[in-house]
Amino acid sequence: MTVLARAVEASRRYGDVLALDRVSLDIRAGELVGLLGPNGAGKSTLINLFAGLRRPTSGTVELLGGSPADPVTRRAIGVTPQETGLPESLRVGEIVAFAAAHYPRPADRDELLARFGLDGLVRRQVGGLSGGQRRRLAVALAFAGDPRLVFLDEPTTGLDVEARRALWDGVRAFHEAGGTVLLTSHYLEEIEALAERVVVVGEGRVLADDTVRAIRETVGVRRVSLVADDLPELPGVSGVERSDGRIHLVTPDSDRLVTALVLSGVPFSGLEIRPATLEEAFLAITARRTEPSDETRGAGPSDETKERSHA
Numbered sequence: 352m353t354v355l356a357r358a359v360e361a362s363r364r365y366g367d368v369l370a371l372d373r374v375s376l377d378i379r380a381g382e383l384v385g386l387l388g389p390n391g392a393g394k395s396t397l398i399n400l401f402a403g404l405r406r407p408t409s410g411t412v413e414l415l416g417g418s419p420a421d422p423v424t425r426r427a428i429g430v431t432p433q434e435t436g437l438p439e440s441l442r443v444g445e446i447v448a449f450a451a452a453h454y455p456r457p458a459d460r461d462e463l464l465a466r467f468g469l470d471g472l473v474r475r476q477v478g479g480l481s482g483g484q485r486r487r488l489a490v491a492l493a494f495a496g497d498p499r500l501v502f503l504d505e506p507t508t509g510l511d512v513e514a515r516r517a518l519w520d521g522v523r524a525f526h527e528a529g530g531t532v533l534l535t536s537h538y539l540e541e542i543e544a545l546a547e548r549v550v551v552v553g554e555g556r557v558l559a560d561d562t563v564r565a566i567r568e569t570v571g572v573r574r575v576s577l578v579a580d581d582l583p584e585l586p587g588v589s590g591v592e593r594s595d596g597r598i599h600l601v602t603p604d605s606d607r608l609v610t611a612l613v614l615s616g617v618p619f620s621g622l623e624i625r626p627a628t629l630e631e632a633f634l635a636i637t638a639r640r641t642e643p644s645d646e647t648r649g650a651g652p653s654d655e656t657k658e659r660s661h662a
């Protein structure tokens with residue numbers, strides 16, 4: 352399948368901060384890929400490299416077989432950054448016409464607005480739009496040039512449920528017609544609603560690249576929290592943290608862990624079990640990637656685990 356965007360060992364540094372660390376990734380024609388990661392993971396930086404807004408410090412990035420810095424190549428893509436400031440006094444129709452005028456084969460204005468639930472607002476000034484309507488307009492503009500590939504950086508931030516659905520419908524319609532999309536989100540649920548493939552990034556690195564289903568299973572870990580002086584070796588612990596006088600264990604199998612804990616006879620109290628947050632799951636994925644096995648390692652936190660768990 353044709354590769355539309357490719358990063359090979361791409362790194363990006365901002366002063367002392369290594370925002371991307373040797374990332375290799377292919378986005379193929381017709382894919383809808385979700386880029387999932389916590390704040391500061393490097394998602395926007397990666398989109399900026401693909402869209403030609405920044406250059407990698409090392410490694411290479413290709414867009415449609417050419418350089419992302421080439422304006423002709425960039426005409427075949429659409430981008431909605433995280434923050435967009437649209438002129439308040441312009442009308443919706445004028446803004447769409449302005450964006451479309453930059454492209455040889457612009458999308459039909461009314462069709463574009465209808466696709467994002469903005470029909471009937473052609474003559475409305477941007478200053479008179481609701482927050483959700485503005486965000487949808489900003490996302491719609493990424494599609495104004497009838498692009499082959501669209502990058503959406505947290506497209507639904509700040510949208511209510513209805514506006515989010517309208518936006519998802521617009522993105523889906525583009526994808527169903529053969530379009531390719533890379534979108535970022537903090538939420539697996541959002542990516543699950545749209546994408547087939549999810550790339551998990553953390554601390555500038557690709558931690559996982561798989562189907563949504565496989566990632567859901569991986570991050571479907573639980574957090575077992577308790578008070579104890581010390582713990583024996585326990586099975587299936589993929590992250591340990593001590594805070595507020597409690598021990599927190601991240602595990603894919605809380606039943607097995609608690610059974611082993613009880614059988615060990617070690618005194619404990621205040622047992623709580625809840626689904627892990629995405630951040631906790633990321634820590635678990637990171638730990639699993641860098642350690643040989645989590646099957647036999649006990650819960651008595653090694654210094655290394657402790658350090659990472661507090662990172």
Ligand SMILES: Nc1ncnc2c1ncn2[C@@H]1O[C@H](COP(=O)(O)OP(=O)(O)OP(=O)(O)O)[C@@H](O)[C@H]1O
Pocket residue numbers: 365366368369370388389390391392393394395396397433
């Ligand atoms: N222009 C910049 N100058 C300095 N540091 C930057 C710059 N842009 C990003 N960074 C840093 O690079 C790292 C990655 O940032 P990036 O915005 O790519 O992450 P992100 O995953 O998009 O985060 P968020 O979900 O919060 O948008 C962060 O530590 C950030 O502070």
